[in-house]
Amino acid sequence: MDYQAVLEEVAAHARPYARQGRVADYIPALERVSSDRFGIAVADIHGEVYGVGDWETPFSVQSISKTFSLALVMSQSHDGHDDIWRRVGREPSGTPFNSLVQLEAENGIPRNPFINAGALVVTDRLQTLTGDASTSMLHFLREESGNPDLAFDQAVADSEAEHGDRNAALAHFMASFGNLENPVPSVIEHYFWQCSIEMSCRDLAVAGGFLARHGLRADGSRLLEAREAKRINAVMLTCGTYDAAGEFAYRVGLPAKSGVGGGIIAVIPGRCTLCVWSPGLDARGNSVAGAAALDHFTTLTGWSVF
């Protein structure tokens, strides 16, 4: 496969869609990014990396971090011995990523780890396991991406906190059902810090390599059991793009996780991990050009999981 040629063609196809989306404007730090940016990278399972456009430009990972916080919790507790799946489900929510509506009927147990409520539970678990959830996330991502310069964006973290009433409400509501182990202010602070990490398409494609290698890191050491990597990929497919996961599976046919910074990572198990970035979002918070790019990639290669 000539990845570089495929990526050039995908970029030419998808870039015009960038202007159709709207950059996230719930915090000023994200609103400043230009909607014309577009980059895409592929890291194959042997560690070769290819990219086009703005593939080396760092952007705010936002909800893509939820994939890695779940992987880190699973890697530290191997799920047969851990209670994370008693505290968070694995069904698509069909509601927006920051919705409160299902929590009351479902006793404070979020539908899945990739909506905000579920990610807060995972961050809470990580805080208990490591004593410093966001710093352990940063170290984990530096290690997996091979980029020691990865950092938090303080302006993004501060403005998430300033506009964080909805996430605070989700956390307090779950705490009222006894579904948080740590104090709400510390859980939401670590969650905001993890969302603020800046990474490029290259960094994210490389860092997500273990999902394509059935749990193995680039150096052959094991991060997750193969069945755990399969489970994360399954939840990405069914829940990784919020209430658009059905449409995304229909168009793209890959496990994927999006973030409101405009990034999407996608996994082709046994072959490669992709990351695409374009900040213009659709109404559900997924990158418009990013979805178009992944759609075109699986069309050209025939490499959807179906």
Ligand code: GLN
């Ligand atoms: N920081 C964002 C929030 O909590 C992340 C959401 C997202 O990327 N979908 O609202």
